[in-house]
Amino acid sequence: MTAQTSTTRTSPAPVRFPHDFVWGMATASYQIEGAVAEDGRTPSIWDTFSHLPGAVLNDDTGDVACEHYHRMPSDVALLADLGATSYRFSVAWPRVRPDAGPVNAAGLAFYDRLVDQLLSHGIAPWLTLYHWDLPQVLEDAGGWTNRDTAHRFVEYAVSVHEALGDRVPTWTTLNEPWCSAFLGYTAGHHAPGRQEGAAGLVAGHHLLLAHGLATQELRSRGADRLGLSLNLTVPDPSDPDDPADVDAARRIDGLHNRFFLDPIFRGSYPADVLEDTAGRTWQDRPWLDVVRDGDLDAIAAPIDVLGVNYYHGNEVSGHPRTDVVGVGADHPARVAHSPFPGSEHVTFPSRGLPLTAMGWEIQPEGLHRLLRRLHDDYPHLPIYLTETGAAFDDRLDDDGRVHDPDRIAFLDAYLRAVHDAIEEGVDVRGFFQWSFCDNFEWAFGYAKRFGLVHVDYATQRRTPKSSAHWYAGLARTGTLPAPPAADD
Numbered sequence: 001m002t003a004q005t006s007t008t009r010t011s012p013a014p015v016r017f018p019h020d021f022v023w024g025m026a027t028a029s030y031q032i033e034g035a036v037a038e039d040g041r042t043p044s045i046w047d048t049f050s051h052l053p054g055a056v057l058n059d060d061t062g063d064v065a066c067e068h069y070h071r072m073p074s075d076v077a078l079l080a081d082l083g084a085t086s087y088r089f090s091v092a093w094p095r096v097r098p099d100a101g102p103v104n105a106a107g108l109a110f111y112d113r114l115v116d117q118l119l120s121h122g123i124a125p126w127l128t129l130y131h132w133d134l135p136q137v138l139e140d141a142g143g144w145t146n147r148d149t150a151h152r153f154v155e156y157a158v159s160v161h162e163a164l165g166d167r168v169p170t171w172t173t174l175n176e177p178w179c180s181a182f183l184g185y186t187a188g189h190h191a192p193g194r195q196e197g198a199a200g201l202v203a204g205h206h207l208l209l210a211h212g213l214a215t216q217e218l219r220s221r222g223a224d225r226l227g228l229s230l231n232l233t234v235p236d237p238s239d240p241d242d243p244a245d246v247d248a249a250r251r252i253d254g255l256h257n258r259f260f261l262d263p264i265f266r267g268s269y270p271a272d273v274l275e276d277t278a279g280r281t282w283q284d285r286p287w288l289d290v291v292r293d294g295d296l297d298a299i300a301a302p303i304d305v306l307g308v309n310y311y312h313g314n315e316v317s318g319h320p321r322t323d324v325v326g327v328g329a330d331h332p333a334r335v336a337h338s339p340f341p342g343s344e345h346v347t348f349p350s351r352g353l354p355l356t357a358m359g360w361e362i363q364p365e366g367l368h369r370l371l372r373r374l375h376d377d378y379p380h381l382p383i384y385l386t387e388t389g390a391a392f393d394d395r396l397d398d399d400g401r402v403h404d405p406d407r408i409a410f411l412d413a414y415l416r417a418v419h420d421a422i423e424e425g426v427d428v429r430g431f432f433q434w435s436f437c438d439n440f441e442w443a444f445g446y447a448k449r450f451g452l453v454h455v456d457y458a459t460q461r462r463t464p465k466s467s468a469h470w471y472a473g474l475a476r477t478g479t480l481p482a483p484p485a486a487d488d
């Protein structure tokens with residue numbers, strides 16, 4: 001089956017995007033750079049975690065990854081060939097401030113060269129400060145459950161801004177704090193692998209605080225396009241007439257979406273989430289005691305752009321179910337706990353939609369509803385899809401090419417959902433495909449390929465897939481052609 005079969009809103013005709021729409025591609029430091037011990041870089045939580053036996057599928061690590069640290073100039077040239085008008089990358093904190101100590105000029109110099117290289121190819125740099133590689137020494141002191149980490153993040157953010165603020169237009173603080181907090185500290189599926197219930201709530205608060213404080217600090221230093229990327233979901237009750245399912249969907253909306261959106265845009269945690277988690281304690285006290293006066297004002301510091309990462313929504317049930325997908329079903333490497341403290345009973349039944357190689361449902365209409373909902377419920381900010389894409393079991397064929405019609409169909413369907421939202425007045429200004437190249441897919445290691453560019457890990461040879469050529473055409477013309485036939 002291909003993505004097309006799940007597309008309920010597909011308009012058959014070609015569609016044209018606004019002329020200044022941003023056509024981007026995204027990566028993250030630990031997933032592509034390798035060179036983990038070079039030029040002064042010290043370990044992050046992902047170095048430690050990926051070396052724990054059984055933490056990552058096939059015991060893969062990011063030690064070498066795509067060797068992007070050494071291949072950066074040719075990778076940027078390839079980005080340019082493929083028509084990217086913007087490139088979303090992240091900076092590795094332990095390169096810039098190894099062991100969270102003083103600034104490391106050699107580490108910072110890599111990003112300095114990257115930014116210059118991008119600019120020389122006419123590609124706008126889009127910088128993420130934190131895509132999950134926390135210095136291990138900070139984790140040893142409690143990681144994101146320690147309030148001090150938020151202050152250390154501000155120091156680090158300032159170091160990067162002092163070096164690159166003159167050339168990087170867009171600064172985002174965090175990538176997907178839901179994952180950092182709840183997969184890292186409650187479920188244990190991601191680094192640092194802690195399974196400590198309310199620790200996810202505490203980590204979530206400190207991540208938001210880090211975002212708010214860094215936003216204020218960088219704004220005071222002249223940054224004028226600030227934001228963050230949230231991974232948001234669209235939770236639908238299995239049976240909209242079943243109160244337990246409706247309640248379960250509300251809970252997931254609360255912990256996945258509103259736990260982040262409400263403090264940022266309204267300066268408060270949602271009352272129902274506080275009720276659902278009221279019994280959860282951290283160090284023998286209600287978890288909410290970690291929130292201090294003034295924190296929510298800092299978190300609500302105005303931002304200029306909202307990054308949305310969307311892969312799929314969820315059907316949600318309040319009953320035990322075994323026919324599940326996604327959360328709970330996609331953790332082959334490690335026994336994981338529910339990432340939803342206080343709502344551990346919630347299950348995620350399959351809807352029978354086509355799946356990507358991640359086991360994630362292909363659900364473009366969810367993206368359309370998500371964009372409408374953001375428009376209806378939150379202040380109107382320019383929105384950028386800072387991630388979407390799909391893993392499929394791509395193979396290098398005998399002809400030396402990679403044919404990936406499923407990925408083209410997926411992107412076509414998701415982009416049509418974006419276009420529908422734009423037509424209806426939602427201010428979506430750009431799209432960053434995840435990912436420029438195949439890379440280290442966290443707990444799934446190298447087993448899952450999300451790239452527009454195929455990477456042969458034995459030789460590091462890059463081969464643009466058919467989707468890369470298709471995307472290049474899109475970036476050049478701004479027009480999505482008529483949907484491809486299912487067998488392309």
Ligand code: FCB
Pocket residue numbers: 028031175176179231309387434441442450
């Ligand atoms: C997101 C991450 C990104 C990548 C994609 C598939 O959650 O931000 O690094 O792994 O999923």
